[in-house]
Amino acid sequence: MASARITELSTLIATNTEQLNAYFAENNLPTPSFDASALATLPIPEARQDLKSACIAVIEACSELSDLLSGPKELLNFKWTAYVSIKIILRFSLDFSFPVGSNTTFSTMSEYSGLSVMNVRRVVRHAIYNHRFFEEKALGVITHSALTATLVRDDKVRNALIVQLDEFWPAGVKAADALEQWPNSEESSQTGFSLANNSDKSMFDIFVGDRKRATRFAKFFDRSDEPAHILLESYAWDNVKTFVDVGGSHGSIAIGVAERFPHVRCVVQDLEGTVKEGKERLAPHLKDRVEFQTHNFFTSQTVTADVYYFRSIFHNWSDKYCIRILQSLTPALKPGSRIIIHERILPDLNTLNTADAKGAINMDIGMLQLLNAQQREMHEWEVLFKSADKRYRYLGATKPDGAIRWIIEAQWQA
Incomplete structure (x- = not known):
């Protein structure tokens, strides 16, 4: 009861x-x-x-x-004004209008932003009462709260909030419209994000044409959401001689492997601009063991390796495209080659009421609104591998303690 x-x-x-x-x-x-x-x-x-x-x-x-x-x-009472004040504060940089440790007034914030005193007052008070942004302990005297102080001090946190409100939120508003217009589409160009941007392109293609938004988006994912050592300590690396990080960005995972296991040669594959940046950032002492290559994972793989690693790649694509990614590997695979897919798995009924489960479910809807992609349930991974090629043997999935991602693994059997 x-x-x-x-x-x-x-x-x-x-x-x-x-x-x-x-x-x-x-x-x-x-x-x-x-x-x-x-x-x-x-x-x-x-x-x-x-x-x-x-x-x-x-x-x-x-x-x-x-x-x-x-x-x-x-x-059931929808809070339709919930994040309006936060977007305005970020857009007009009201959090930067006075230093942490000091105080200000609505008039001073008005002069800084160009907004009227009335609009500053209503926005700031909405943010105080709904989100604990700023504090007003004396009438008309504004100080920073823990949240706005964090925004001022941590650019990654601030950038993440901007991306979520400016890029992800509008896509969510349009998700139902996209499903109505393109029922059950698997195309990344037929989404809430596409409609929110009045475009027939996918999110990734839209960002290609807008350097500022692309940089901001990349920075959003340049954040650690789980300790990097978890993967390094939770996989048997002794028999791995060659490791390919497919879609590996600037190589943080491969660099971690190379640092911890000197016997492993690592290859990081990504698009041209990302590869160029990765090469420039690579420490000199790793250049003989970490190589960067320009590669599109929808084209045939050319590097034969012991392990091919995909971190948070498959959840960006619907099944038809994930099957293509797996099929593109096959020209280079040798008997015993392993594929590691490192990402969240949707919960079953036994794990539904956990914080991890909520995160995975929320991410699943996020992938729908942005890319018509998905998080997957445990049983769907074996089906995906077999749909790509019967020679893939699914080995199962494990979730290390303290991790949010699972280590999902298959082996190639010629």
Whole structure:
């Protein structure tokens, strides 16, 4: 019953919060705060998975409790103004209008941005009350909060928020229209993103013609969402002599492999501009073991290797194109060659109520609105390999502790 559940959630929140607070107190660490001086992330060590689990448990329980106490009718009330103020703040750089540690007024922010005092006031107060952007502890006196201070200090965080609001959000608004216009399309040019941009091109093709947006988008993905060492410590590298990172961008994964396992020769393949940048960034001591090659993964593979690695590539493409990627590998494959696909897997019913599951499900919808692509369920991977070529033997998938991506693997049997 709901009444029993809300009590259960309350207890869960109290128990896990006490555990977290005790850790902060014992280690003389600051407790979470919205003050501008607060830490941008909680000071929980990577090794303390128990504390990370406690934190997730509190967040999930608070969300469920809030929903239960709101009731269905209130939950169905769409918050259609939710992110309007955030977009305006970022567009007019109001977060940069005064230094962290000082204060300002609506008039000063107006002079900085060119917006009227009335519009600055209404935007900033909306952001305060809905998103904890800025603080107004005295009437008309504005200071930074932890969130706006983080935006000012961390350009990657700020850029990510801009990309999500300017590129991803409009595509989501148009996703239903795209499904109506092109029912069940597998084409990346027939999406909510295409409609939002009044274009018949795919997201990637649109970015090719707009350097500023392309750079901003690339920077969005130049962020670590899980520790790089997880893959290096969770795969048997002893018998790997040649490693090809297909679509490997600037080579961060290949460089990690080369640094950790000197016996492995690494090849990074990507489009021409990315390869050029990767070569320029490569440390001199790795140039004899990390090679950059211009390669389109829809064309025939020319490098014979022990392992071909794809990190977050397949979720950008629908099944028909993923099959083409796998088929393009076959000219170079030798008996025993392995294919590693490193990305999220959609949850089953046993893992549905987890933070990882929510992330994967949200990403799945994101791929729909942007590219008509998808995250896949566990059983769909074997089907995908067999659809590409019967000589692929699916080996299964494993998810290391602390990871968000699975290591999905198949072997070539000539």
